[in-house]
Amino acid sequence: MIEVRGLTKRYGDVLAVDDLSFDVPPGKVTGFLGPNGAGKSTTMRMVLGLDRPTSGQALVNGRPFATFGEPLREAGALLDPGSAHPGRTGRNHLRVAARTNGVPAGRVDEVIELAGLGRAARRRIGGYSLGMRQRLGIAAALLADPRVLLFDEPVNGLDLDGVRWIRGLLRRLADEGRTVLVSSHLLSEMQQIADRLVVIGRGRLIADATTEEILRGLGHHQVRVRSAQADTLAGLLQERGRVVQRVGVGELLVDGTTAEEVGELANAASVALHHLSDVAQSLEEAYLSLTGASVEYAGATEPAGTATEGAR
Numbered sequence: 001m002i003e004v005r006g007l008t009k010r011y012g013d014v015l016a017v018d019d020l021s022f023d024v025p026p027g028k029v030t031g032f033l034g035p036n037g038a039g040k041s042t043t044m045r046m047v048l049g050l051d052r053p054t055s056g057q058a059l060v061n062g063r064p065f066a067t068f069g070e071p072l073r074e075a076g077a078l079l080d081p082g083s084a085h086p087g088r089t090g091r092n093h094l095r096v097a098a099r100t101n102g103v104p105a106g107r108v109d110e111v112i113e114l115a116g117l118g119r120a121a122r123r124r125i126g127g128y129s130l131g132m133r134q135r136l137g138i139a140a141a142l143l144a145d146p147r148v149l150l151f152d153e154p155v156n157g158l159d160l161d162g163v164r165w166i167r168g169l170l171r172r173l174a175d176e177g178r179t180v181l182v183s184s185h186l187l188s189e190m191q192q193i194a195d196r197l198v199v200i201g202r203g204r205l206i207a208d209a210t211t212e213e214i215l216r217g218l219g220h221h222q223v224r225v226r227s228a229q230a231d232t233l234a235g236l237l238q239e240r241g242r243v244v245q246r247v248g249v250g251e252l253l254v255d256g257t258t259a260e261e262v263g264e265l266a267n268a269a270s271v272a273l274h275h276l277s278d279v280a281q282s283l284e285e286a287y288l289s290l291t292g293a294s295v296e297y298a299g300a301t302e303p304a305g306t307a308t309e310g311a312r
């Protein structure tokens with residue numbers, strides 16, 4: 001269990017995290033989302049005692065993380081895959097971590113196999129690709145078999161096989177009753193993996209709900225329907241105040257309704273339907289709706305040459 005209460009962090013005049021409170025329960029994958037600069041990495045560092053909060057607190061299994069005698073047994077984390085010493089082999093990196101945390105040496109081989117490092121574990125870390133550094137970092141996080149796990153952008157650099165592997169690993173860890181917090185910008189992956197979502201912007205909490213609740217409750221409902229009598233159906237829907245778009249021959253996209261309502265209306269009017277379905281909202285759409293006002297680093301949307309032409 002991770003508990004964040006009133007967590008605040010200032011760096012001079014910069015307010016990186018602003019009175020943030022949320023829980024990460026065991027047995028679920030919790031996605032941690034927000035724009036660049038939202039304070040996600042800073043929050044994770046404060047949970048792990050790497051940064052000192054300006055105010056508030058973060059607890060791991062009911063205690064500040066820094067108070068544990070063998071912290072790796074309580075929580076494992078992947079925050080920076082580039083932090084391992086480049087001159088060591090992957091195996092030696094894990095051996096040092098095992099020895100300093102009282103972990104049996106045999107566990108090193110187990111996590112090497114679990115993370116798919118294989119023969120790369122014998123090579124120096126300086127020659128690793130980003131994907132192999134990610135695998136090494138995940139192996140280190142799992143080394144002491146902790147009940148709490150934090151992963152910051154764990155999918156970066158992984159190939160398709162690696163993405164499928166980390167997806168299955170996170171699901172299995174949560175199903176074992178562990179607490180799993182995952183930060184990622186890959187929203188399609190988060191939509192598949194995360195049971196819950198904590199969304200922040202400019203250091204403040206924007207949303208804390210299940211993925212299903214966010215997808216269902218924060219977007220508008222749309223229905224796609226196809227019929228040879230599309231014009232008749234469109235008129236009936238517009239009489240009820242629904243916004244109707246014609247998107248193809250005999251096909252309509254209807255805002256602010258459900259498939260059940262459209263189906264009942266069509267049945268009452270004896271309008272035959274060839275297709276009827278709710279339009280599923282993507283997490284990307286819901287996320288952009290939530291965080292649009294909190295994006296701090298936004299690129300220009302006008303063509304590159306426009307500003308240059310105007311400046312001449």
